[in-house]
Amino acid sequence: MAKELLEDFLVNASFVRWIRRESDAEERRYWDAWLQKDFGRKHIVEEAEAVLAACRQEERDMPNIQIELAKLETALDKVVYQSKVLQLKSSRRHFLIRKRFLAVAILIVGVCLSSFVFYQYWSNQHLNDAATADITYSQEYRTGFGEKVTFRLSDNSRIVLNANSYIRFSTDKDGKFDTKEVWLEGEAYFDITNHSGMNERTFTVYTTDGSVSVLGTRFAVKTFEGESRAVLEEGEILVELPAESTGAALDDKRRVILKPGDKAMFSAGYKKITISQVNPRVYTSWNEDIWVFDDTPVSEIAVRIKDTFGIEVIINQKYKERRITGSVGISDINVLKEALSAILKTSVWQQDQVLYIGLDD
């Protein structure tokens, strides 16, 4: 058997990972067993550790990592509603984001970065049009907490995807965007250009509970567990339950046309559509970085904060059912905190990922 030399092992990245103690359990087991088989191999390990130690730079030249980490944590806590505006072009091929993560990550990273740098220097301004970039690579998009994305279609229609949501666009057989249908999980605002006459087309939003079709109009759709909601600001939309979910007897209640100010709650599971009248701004203003409250209980606002920013909210019992009417800017969570504090006349403070309302009373 050939003699085992140090260089035979250091050319293997797995071995080096094990020496650095950065292996996962499986890799560790493998090399631990290798060592067990022949304790003479111990000297190879010692030499490798010496090489590793030799390659390490003097720690004294290094900045203080704890301080740098603290800086990062502070900055992460400030990461809030970042708006990105992305252009959808229908003439190029697309790829799912996951397949080309390097190229797309760099593109999206670039956009987010310019928004973030913008935010750092002018922290109280709106980020609405922070950056424009092409997103020709993907047919689906998912937003994280505190993130909002605006898609501009080539006919100047706009789709704003709220935080913690997912949208999928359909494509035709050539891989071009076919901006007539989208699938939604979460919340989005649609501002669809009216195409009449020869160019007339229907734009449809699908959720698990049914579809919302429109000719040209402004409305918002949100999905929940077990039902979906559509609120119409202007124009006309048609809400329809999926065919399979209804029996013949329910034909006339399977589809409803909404007027501005109508809110439809629709559910495939419960096989129904319920209409009520609302102030549509309560449900659509978020797309301008504003939340409008209309006799809204604080407990409901807490849910909204959690869904949008991913922050838990703990409220003093006293304030849970208090109702608020008004509007507040949400480009910065600190603005929201101050507004709530002023309206409720109590303390609102945040620690890590938790918001505490009225707990100092």
Added chain:
Amino acid sequence: MEWNKYSNIELWKLFKKGDRGAFSELFSRFYPRLFRYGMSLVSNEEAIKDGIQELFLELWCNRTQLAEANSVEYYILVSLKRVLLKERKKANLRQERNFEYIESFVQIESGIERQFIQLESEQEREILYKKALKTLTARQSEVLWLRMEFGLDNGEIADFLGLSEKSARNIIYEAIKKMREWVALFDNIKININ
């Protein structure tokens, strides 16, 4: 949380799910090697610190869009390079790529003669290898450093430097062989003295 029991890939998966603890561990774990790599690109310490902050903020912002990394080490290294090069272009400073930085490890502290007598302990072994590093070419140092300090595999080193995978492997092989033989010279000398 015992973060040091987790591999880089496991930390990466947790971070993508939004785990701040895993993310902080990745930051601390990678900081030294990122800083050292940064020094070889731009010699301004503040620019590197800022670049690393920027990089990790970007990563956090986009964590839901990132795919499962096959190699966390490679992805982070390549991203830092992009961030720093962009900053460098912006600053419009003429920076020299300083490979002597990678090569110039600790200064020799005591005379060679004294080394012979103290060859037993681990520390001395390390010092010997440190000197052996100085006998390598700049290219060998660079490749070796990417392997030992960054944990990149042959393919990644090859991609990063524009070499073939075979070249990368051979460079490491030759570098280690050279160092091992150089260090062995001292072992022989010691034996002869005794």
